Amino acid sequence: MAQNMDESVRTVALAALTKKELRSVLTELGMSAAGSKTDLASRMTEALPSGANVRLRGLELVAIENAEGNEIPLEDLRQPVRVELEPPPPVRDPAECFPGAKIVRGEHHGRVEGFQQVQAVPRGSALTASRKRPRKPDASTDLSTALAGRKGGCVVAIVGDTGAGKTRLLLETPETSSHLEDEQDVTWNSEQAIVSQFGSVEEASTWLLAVGLTSIPSWCKPHHILSTGERYRAVMARMLQKASSPSGKGILVLDNFTNQLDRNTARACSAALSKLVRKLGIVCVVSTALMDTVEWLMPEEIFSCVGCNAGPKRCITSRSGDFVSPKVRICISDRFVIKSLRAGEPVPEDSLADADLPSRQAERLKSEFQYDADDNFAGTRTGEGGAVLVTKVSTDDATLSCDRLFDSAFDGQCMMHVPARETVAPLQAFSLGVITGMSGSAKSVLLRHHFGPPTRVSWAETHSVAAHFASAHEATRCLGLVFLDADKHGSQKYSELSTGEQELANLARVLDLRNVYLDEFTSALDRKLAVRVARAVADHLKSRDDESLGWVVVSCHADVLGPLSSAAQWMYDTWRGRIEPSDAATNDGSFCDEKQDQLAKLDARGVVEVSKDGSCGILRRPSLGLRLSRCEAWLWALFRDHHYKTKSLSRKSRCFVLYEAETGSLVGFVAAIQQVGTPHQDFEAGSESYTATWRAHRTVVLPAWQGLGIGSRLSDACAEVHRRLACMYMAQTVHPRFGEYRDRSVLWEAAKWNHSTRAFKIETWKQRLENKRIKLRIPRYVYAHVYKGPGDDEKEAVTLAAERVAFVP
Numbered sequence: 001m002a003q004n005m006d007e008s009v010r011t012v013a014l015a016a017l018t019k020k021e022l023r024s025v026l027t028e029l030g031m032s033a034a035g036s037k038t039d040l041a042s043r044m045t046e047a048l049p050s051g052a053n054v055r056l057r058g059l060e061l062v063a064i065e066n067a068e069g070n071e072i073p074l075e076d077l078r079q080p081v082r083v084e085l086e087p088p089p090p091v092r093d094p095a096e097c098f099p100g101a102k103i104v105r106g107e108h109h110g111r112v113e114g115f116q117q118v119q120a121v122p123r124g125s126a127l128t129a130s131r132k133r134p135r136k137p138d139a140s141t142d143l144s145t146a147l148a149g150r151k152g153g154c155v156v157a158i159v160g161d162t163g164a165g166k167t168r169l170l171l172e173t174p175e176t177s178s179h180l181e182d183e184q185d186v187t188w189n190s191e192q193a194i195v196s197q198f199g200s201v202e203e204a205s206t207w208l209l210a211v212g213l214t215s216i217p218s219w220c221k222p223h224h225i226l227s228t229g230e231r232y233r234a235v236m237a238r239m240l241q242k243a244s245s246p247s248g249k250g251i252l253v254l255d256n257f258t259n260q261l262d263r264n265t266a267r268a269c270s271a272a273l274s275k276l277v278r279k280l281g282i283v284c285v286v287s288t289a290l291m292d293t294v295e296w297l298m299p300e301e302i303f304s305c306v307g308c309n310a311g312p313k314r315c316i317t318s319r320s321g322d323f324v325s326p327k328v329r330i331c332i333s334d335r336f337v338i339k340s341l342r343a344g345e346p347v348p349e350d351s352l353a354d355a356d357l358p359s360r361q362a363e364r365l366k367s368e369f370q371y372d373a374d375d376n377f378a379g380t381r382t383g384e385g386g387a388v389l390v391t392k393v394s395t396d397d398a399t400l401s402c403d404r405l406f407d408s409a410f411d412g413q414c415m416m417h418v419p420a421r422e423t424v425a426p427l428q429a430f431s432l433g434v435i436t437g438m439s440g441s442a443k444s445v446l447l448r449h450h451f452g453p454p455t456r457v458s459w460a461e462t463h464s465v466a467a468h469f470a471s472a473h474e475a476t477r478c479l480g481l482v483f484l485d486a487d488k489h490g491s492q493k494y495s496e497l498s499t500g501e502q503e504l505a506n507l508a509r510v511l512d513l514r515n516v517y518l519d520e521f522t523s524a525l526d527r528k529l530a531v532r533v534a535r536a537v538a539d540h541l542k543s544r545d546d547e548s549l550g551w552v553v554v555s556c557h558a559d560v561l562g563p564l565s566s567a568a569q570w571m572y573d574t575w576r577g578r579i580e581p582s583d584a585a586t587n588d589g590s591f592c593d594e595k596q597d598q599l600a601k602l603d604a605r606g607v608v609e610v611s612k613d614g615s616c617g618i619l620r621r622p623s624l625g626l627r628l629s630r631c632e633a634w635l636w637a638l639f640r641d642h643h644y645k646t647k648s649l650s651r652k653s654r655c656f657v658l659y660e661a662e663t664g665s666l667v668g669f670v671a672a673i674q675q676v677g678t679p680h681q682d683f684e685a686g687s688e689s690y691t692a693t694w695r696a697h698r699t700v701v702l703p704a705w706q707g708l709g710i711g712s713r714l715s716d717a718c719a720e721v722h723r724r725l726a727c728m729y730m731a732q733t734v735h736p737r738f739g740e741y742r743d744r745s746v747l748w749e750a751a752k753w754n755h756s757t758r759a760f761k762i763e764t765w766k767q768r769l770e771n772k773r774i775k776l777r778i779p780r781y782v783y784a785h786v787y788k789g790p791g792d793d794e795k796e797a798v799t800l801a802a803e804r805v806a807f808v809p
Contacts, residue, residue: 008057008058009055009056009057009062010055010056010057011053011054011055011065012053012054012055012056013053013054014041014044014045014048014052014053014054015041017041017044017054019037019040020059021054021056021059022037022040022041022044023040024056024059024060024061025044025054025056025061026040026043026044026047028061028074029047029061029074029077031043031047047077048064048077049066049067049072050067051066051067052064052065052066052067052072053065061074064077142303143156143158143169143173143175143176143285143303144173144174144175146301146303147173147175147176147251147283147285148175150283150300151281152250152281152282152283153277153278153279153280153281153282153283154277154278154283154284154299154300154301155273155274155277155278155284155285155286155297155298155299155300156283156284156285156286156299156300156301156302156303157285157286157287157288157294157297157299157301157302157303158170158285158286158287158288158302158303158305159287159288159289159291159294159302159303159304159305160287160289160304160305160526161289161305161526161528161529162289162498162500162501162504162524162525162526162529163497163498163500163501164305165305165498166255166287166288166289166305166498167180167255167256167287167498167499168498169287169303169305170253170255170285170287175251176251176253176285179248179251179252179253180253180255182239182242182243182248182252182253183235183239183254183255186235186238186239188222188223188224189222190222190223190224191222191393191394192222192393192394192396193219193220193221193222193393193394193398193399193402194208194218194219194221194222194223194226194234195208195219195220195398195399195401195402196393196394196396196398196399197223197238198237198238198241200398201397201398201401203241204219204398205736207237207238207240207241208233208234208237209736209737210237210240210272210276211233211234211236211237211240211269211272211273211276211707212233212268212269212272212706212707212708213230213233213234213237213706213707214644214701214706214707214711214735214737215230215642215644215703215706216402216644216735217644218230218703219402220393220399220402220410220414221391221393221414222391222393222414225389225391225414225416227439227440227441227442227703228260228261228439228440228444228520228556229261229262229265229269229439229440229703229704230440230703232258232260232261232269233269233272233707236254236269236273239252239254240252240276240277240280240282243280243282244280244282250281250282250283251282251283251284251285252277252282252283252284252285253284253285253286254284254285254286254287255286255287255499256287256288256289256499256524257270257286257287257288257290257293258270258288258290258293259288259289259290259499259523259524260439260520260523260556261439261556262438262439262556262557262558262704263290263292263557264438264665264704264705265438265439265440265703265704265705266290266292266293266296267292267293267296267622267624267708268704268705268706268707268708269707270293270294270295270296270297271296271297271325271326271622271707271708272707272708273297274296274297274298274325275325289500289525289526289527290526290527295619295622296326296622298326298619298622299619301315302315303315325709326621326622326623326624326708327621327622327623327624327803328623328624328626328708328709328710328713328804329623329624329625329626329713329803329804329805329806330626330627330628330658330713330714330716330717330804330805330806331625331626331627331628331661331806331807331808332627332628332717332720332721332805332806332807332808333627333629333807333808333809334807334808334809335809336348336351336629336630337628337629337630337656337721338721338724338725338807340630341630341654341721341725342725347630347631347632348630351629351630351631351632351657352629352631352635352657354627354629354659354661354664355629355657355659355664355666356575356659356663356664356665356666357664357666361575365634365635365637365638366632366634368634368637369633369634369637387417387418387449388415388416388417388418389415389416389417389418389445389449390413390414390415391413391414392412392413392414393412393414394412395410395411395412399412403778404734404778404779404780404781416442416445418442418445418446418449418450428569429547429548429550430547430548430549430550430568430569430570431541431542431544431546431547431548431549431550431551431567431568431569432538432541432549432551432552432553432564432567432568432569433551433552433553433568433569433570433571433572434552434553434554434555434561434564434565434568434570434571434572435447435552435553435554435555435571435572435574436554436555436556436558436561436571436572436573436574437556437573437574437575438556438574438575438704439556439703439704440703440704441574441575442574443519443554443556443574444519444554446572446574447517447519447552447554451517451552452515452517453517454517454518454519454554455510455513455516455517455518456506457505457506457509457510459494459495461493461494461495462493463493464490464491464492464493465479465489465490465491465492465493465494465497465505466479466486466490466491468509469508469509472486475490476490478508478509478511478512479504479505479508481508481511481536481540482504482505482507482508482511482533482536482537483504483529483532483533483536484501484504484505484508489501489505499524500524500525500526500529502524503522503523503524503525504525504533507533507537511537511540512544514546514548514549514550514551515549515550515551516549516550516551516552517551517552517554518551518552518553518554519554520554520555520556521534521553521554521555521557521560522534522555522557522560523555523556523557527557527559530557530559530560531559531560531562531563534560534563534564535563535566537553537564537567538563538564538565538566538567538568539566539567541567542566542567547569624660624708625660625661625662626658626659626660626661626667626710626713627658627659627660627661628656628657628658628670628714628717628718628721629656629657629659630655630656630657631655631656631657631669632655633649633651633653633655633671635655635657635669636649636655636669636671636698638666638669639668639669639700639702640700642700642701642702642703643698643700644735645734645735649671649697649698650671650673650697652673652674653671653672653673653697653698654671654672654673654694655669655670655671656669656670656671656717656718656721657669658670658701658710658714658717666702667701667702667705667710668699668700668701668702668705668710668711668714669698669699669700670696670698670699670700670714670715670717670718671697671698671699672694672695672696672697672718672722672729673694673695673697674692674693674694674695675692675693675694675695675728675730691725691726691727692727692728693727693728693729693730694722694727694728694729694730695729695730695731695732696715696718696719696729696730696731696732696733699711699714699715699718699738701714711737711738712737712738712741712742712745712804713804713805715731715738715741715742716745716747716787716801716804716805717804717805719731719747719748719787719789720787720789720801720805722787723787723789724807728786728787729786729787730751730784730785730786730787731748731784731785731786731787732751732753732782732783732784732785733782733783734780734781734782734783738783739782739783740783742783742785743783743785747787747788747789747790747801748785748786748787748788749785749786749788750784750785750786751784751785751786752784753782753784754782754783754784754785755781755782755783756781756782756784757779757780757781757782758776758779758780758781758782759775759776759779760775760776789801
């Protein structure tokens with residue numbers, strides 16, 4: 001046996017070593033194995049005496065002999081590893097992080113409070129009795145029957161226009177009325193991060209990830225400074241935690257579900273909720289005026305409210321196929337991605353032609369893009385100056401657990417940059433201005449910082465709505481302008497109105513005022529009525545013939561932009577980052593037309609077919625088509641603030657952007673870099689088929705799209721691209737969502753350091769070449785995997801890949 005082992009050992013001259021053998025020997029000697037074969041041979045020649053030979057068993061280094069044939073002790077040749085301690089985290093100075101910006105400190109910078117008040121000064125005496133709306137006595141019977149027959153793990157949706165009686169139905173149903181206030185019962189400590197308010201880190205991680213709030217930096221913020229979409233998800237996580245507890249009785253009730261979210265964020269929230277309640281066995285009852293939200297919830301039953309004098313129509317849905325989740329698939333062009341990369345072509349100039357990215361914004365990002373001395377992205381933030389809002393939270397075990405995932409320490413400071421008010425022309429006196437953008441794009445903060453707090457209307461609980469106007473005639477006129485009836489709605493107390501009707505009543509009270517600031521404009525209304533109201537408000541402001549009214553309207557809903565543009569002097573789209581003259585002022589309808597085209601495409605996606613009598617419906621599977629294209633590195637500037645770990649990007653990275661196929665909305669970003677060092681141990685023998693080894697570098701999905709499983713698909717797509725380029729693809733992460741997915745997936749296999757705790761890190765190529773290791777201040781638990789892709793004999797893997805990633809000509 002020993003003789004056979006000796007025969008397997010061979011002696012090889014330095015000049016005859018292959019690249020794989022050179023890498024193996026250099027790694028054994030503790031030296032860098034990065035670079036071309038010429039670089040490796042040069043490094044080896046410098047390290048070994050002249051005329052030395054190498055004895056190998058396969059790729060394993062056995063010994064090194066000098067020119068005389070004498071063995072040289074390996075310990076004399078091994079290059080010592082240089083270990084440096086990770087420097088202590090500096091105290092972050094907002095003034096240094098954002099040069100030239102005004103620093104605004106305070107714990108409540110993002111909370112919608114300190115409103116501009118419109119006081120209640122009612123006329124006449126108080127109402128002695130309220131007028132309740134007539135309703136059929138058995139209005140809630142069908143809903144009670146439906147809930148009684150459900151054992152759990154289902155969704156029941158209540159839909160209807162504004163004022164149709166959705167909330168009243170929930171109040172009149174015993175099974176739901178006791179849970180209707182659960183959302184208001186969720187309270188938050190403004191001095192603590194949200195991750196610290198779930199009882200334990202494990203509970204927080206479970207529920208926040210479950211609702212699609214995967215941004216770990218957001219976990220370390222207090223609730224009130226989160227974006228609207230993030231706040232909604234955080235509340236939903238707390239409510240799910242309660243519903244799954246014994247006191248929650250397995251019932252979750254959500255009134256006006258996703259009203260304040262843009263449609264993309266609403267779809268993602270709906271899909272995440274639908275998946276989770278079925279997994280946990282919770283009965284979820286939601287009411288909404290947004291039908292596309294219902295489609296992504298995929299409910300077992302739908303109750304349609306058609307008015308206050310009629311009971312709801314019950315519709316039992318069935319699926320058109322065997323599916324339990326939406327179909328989300330990424331398509332990749334074989335011609336423009338695979339073939340162009342294989343040919344070594346640069347990124348095509350028209351690679352972003354179908355993406356929703358204005359050319360002026362692209363040019364600005366390109367001009368700001370730059371790298372630092374370590375070849376990492378160091379571009380400046382969009383815009384100079386502005387202000388930095390700083391909030392501080394207490395640090396505890398929960399934030400420390402999140403701290404382990406960051407490249408820089410979390411010191412309790414939460415900073416948000418508010419850009420300077422950049423305009424095409426000096427902002428003169430105006431009648432109406434509009435701030436729009438997706439949920440989480442700081443619209444409310446921009447309103448408060450540049451103009452003032454939102455306008456809030458006060459109401460006397462003892463008087464009718466009409467009594468708050470100067471006269472009965474004024475009540476009839478103002479309520480009529482917003483499509484409320486003075487006799488029907490004006491005679492009721494404010495608290496007796498539906499949520500949407502309350503928003504309309506508030507709007508009626510401020511129609512004749514100046515400097516009105518409306519946040520979440522029309523969010524509580526069904527969208528058809530919202531468009532009518534927006535048009536009525538625009539017409540009313542134009543009729544006042546005053547160019548200095550100073551109204552500012554904030555909305556995440558694109559359908560109101562067209563009607564408002566007829567009266568607006570300017571519009572600010574947070575995605576474009578500039579104040580632009582309105583379409584009316586420039587006679588250019590391109591911006592609003594573009595938004596309307598996107599909405600039309602969304603509206604055409606209806607997936608619920610209801611029978612003529614409304615008693616049953618067929619639910620088709622909701623689908624989301626995405627496209628992955630090559631892109632240049634400067635696009636990282638739009639995504640870096642949403643990365644959980646770092647904002648840097650290597651100069652050597654290969655970058656891709658993900659966008660929605662129909663609307664062009666940007667969705668995500670992924671980058672890979674070439675791996676240095678030895679190949680994966682399981683591919684040593686058969687690695688001749690691999691031309692190179694690449695590894696995952698950065699993966700980001702914008703907050704509006706989180707919760708649909710896009711992140712794991714984006715990772716798979718990038719890996720499959722490299723597999724088709726005959727490259728090995730490796731991925732290492734400290735993010736639990738990514739790591740746990742790869743543990744389960746048949747497309748990935750564990751590397752030898754999977755589920756290990758790493759005490760050192762190597763960040764740059766320079767550190768690798770210098771054989772330098774940085775000792776982490778906090779060791780990190782890592783997940784490490786190698787992508788193997790769908791095997792020919794693995795039917796399940798092939799099907800999984802077809803559902804997730806597809807290649808097109």
